[in-house]
Amino acid sequence: MKARTGAALLAGAALLVPASAMADTLEEALALAYQTNPTIQAARADLRATDENVPIEKSEGLPSIGGSAQYTEVLKQSDNSFNSPSRYLNAGIDLSVPVYSGGGVKNSIRAAKQRVEAGRADLKATESGVFARVVAAYMDVIRDSAVVQLNKQNVDTLGVNLQATRDRFEIGDLTRTDVAQSDSRLALAQSDYLTAQSNLIGSRERYIQLVGKAPVNLQPPPQLPGLPASPEDAVDVALANNPDLIAARERSEAARYDIEVAGSTRLPRVELFTSGGYTDYFGTLGGNAVGVDQSETTAQAGARLTVPIFQGGFPAALERQAQARAQSTMETEIAIERDVIAQTRAAYSAWLAANEVIQATTTAVSAASLSLEGVRAENTVGNRTILDILDAERELLSAQVQLVTAQRNAYVAGFSLLAAMGMAEAEDLNLDVGPLYDPVVHYDSVKGAIFDWRFEPDPEPVSTRTVDTPAQDADIPSL
Numbered sequence: 001m002k003a004r005t006g007a008a009l010l011a012g013a014a015l016l017v018p019a020s021a022m023a024d025t026l027e028e029a030l031a032l033a034y035q036t037n038p039t040i041q042a043a044r045a046d047l048r049a050t051d052e053n054v055p056i057e058k059s060e061g062l063p064s065i066g067g068s069a070q071y072t073e074v075l076k077q078s079d080n081s082f083n084s085p086s087r088y089l090n091a092g093i094d095l096s097v098p099v100y101s102g103g104g105v106k107n108s109i110r111a112a113k114q115r116v117e118a119g120r121a122d123l124k125a126t127e128s129g130v131f132a133r134v135v136a137a138y139m140d141v142i143r144d145s146a147v148v149q150l151n152k153q154n155v156d157t158l159g160v161n162l163q164a165t166r167d168r169f170e171i172g173d174l175t176r177t178d179v180a181q182s183d184s185r186l187a188l189a190q191s192d193y194l195t196a197q198s199n200l201i202g203s204r205e206r207y208i209q210l211v212g213k214a215p216v217n218l219q220p221p222p223q224l225p226g227l228p229a230s231p232e233d234a235v236d237v238a239l240a241n242n243p244d245l246i247a248a249r250e251r252s253e254a255a256r257y258d259i260e261v262a263g264s265t266r267l268p269r270v271e272l273f274t275s276g277g278y279t280d281y282f283g284t285l286g287g288n289a290v291g292v293d294q295s296e297t298t299a300q301a302g303a304r305l306t307v308p309i310f311q312g313g314f315p316a317a318l319e320r321q322a323q324a325r326a327q328s329t330m331e332t333e334i335a336i337e338r339d340v341i342a343q344t345r346a347a348y349s350a351w352l353a354a355n356e357v358i359q360a361t362t363t364a365v366s367a368a369s370l371s372l373e374g375v376r377a378e379n380t381v382g383n384r385t386i387l388d389i390l391d392a393e394r395e396l397l398s399a400q401v402q403l404v405t406a407q408r409n410a411y412v413a414g415f416s417l418l419a420a421m422g423m424a425e426a427e428d429l430n431l432d433v434g435p436l437y438d439p440v441v442h443y444d445s446v447k448g449a450i451f452d453w454r455f456e457p458d459p460e461p462v463s464t465r466t467v468d469t470p471a472q473d474a475d476i477p478s479l
Contacts, residue, residue, distance in 0.1 A: 241422025
């Protein structure tokens with residue numbers, strides 16, 4: 001059983017930006033994606049299709065009933081036929097009951113059930129993957145909004161610096177070189193500002209793609225509980241809970257049953273059968289002779305044994321093919337296991353590194369702020385040049401951008417780590433969506449269905465479209 005954290009994944013508060021500017025939450029974004037994301041909806045439909053393989057395989061072991069009817073009008077009788085009817089109706093019904101199929105049906109059903117389990121794990125993997133992308137898009141919008149704000153502040157500051165430099169040049173306090181340096185830095189800052197705006201627009205559009213609506217003043221994300229203490233702990237949990245690995249294991253088990261199904265083609269088949277028929281000659285049998293019955297009924301019943309003797313190597317080839325495919329699934333399982341281990345360790349390392357970068361850049365921002373204040377103070381007494389001020393301002397901006405980027409990277413890496421461990425699924429997130437989608441409900445409704453005339457409503461899309469969503473801009477709402 002999967003170990004669950006005591007608290008919901010979305011609980012706590014690690015604020016990156018002031019909460020007063022926010023409106024939407026990460027939990028709301030994840031809940032909306034869970035309900036309306038087309039990738040998740042398609043995965044659910046794929047699983048429902050996989051469910052149907054169970055009743056399909058079961059049908060091979062159930063009785064089958066068929067009927068037929070034929071009306072014949074004889075247009076020309078044989079010259080030697082004196083008693084043949086001119087018209088007649090034949091009707092019949094057949095019933096066959098499989099008794100023994102060499103274990104083929106039984107193992108086909110087992111394989112289908114294993115693939116249902118694999119499909120359920122695939123659905124969880126799809127949900128977890130979409131959640132990770134939503135978290136990344138959410139954090140990208142927050143990061144890029146902060147970068148736009150920082151660059152705008154830098155442009156404004158450099159604009160004021162340039163005007164002050166020009167004023168001091170007019171009175172002969174500074175040189176034309178000082179003005180050119182200030183003008184150059186302002187142009188570069190404006191270029192960076194435009195680039196930051198473009199990045200923000202791209203992040204907002206990706207958010208719409210995943211969530212289905214435009215981001216509105218995103219609130220800071222909550223803390224991520226349940227993060228492991230070591231990469232070894234993370235890998236242990238991932239090997240037990242990662243949905244991709246669970247799906248691979250289930251497919252390996254299903255492939256073993258496929259070998260038994262292939263081998264069963266060598267074995268005898270036994271079935272019981274019965275049939276009945278009715279024929280009506282409409283008074284035309286026997287050349288209208290008196291006393292000739294114009295209708296008849298028949299009935300038969302028995303058992304049929306089919307024993308394969310030689311099939312041209314078909315059973316052996318089929319079994320070898322199933323064995324090769326089974327080995328393929330085993331090797332794929334190991335490949336996925338390797339991938340899970342690598343992803344988990346890499347995510348753990350990225351999470352640790354990003355947190356260390358946060359600590360370093362927080363110190364850098366504080367130091368750069370003090371440095372800028374000192375340089376400005378020293379410039380007033382002639383100990384620093386305008387270029388020194390510009391350099392200090394650029395260092396502060398760089399440190400601030402690195403800080404918000406590291407905050408984004410740490411959160412995304414932490415969530416990715418939880419996803420690799422199988423701890424970022426819908427039941428972990430405490431989403432406010434009412435009852436979660438339960439794939440067992442559909443499976444239970446169809447696993448024993450044997451009625452041929454059962455109909456379901458025609459499918460309709462559930463996901464929301466974004467065609468009417470306006471193109472995004474880089475405007476930052478005022479606090």
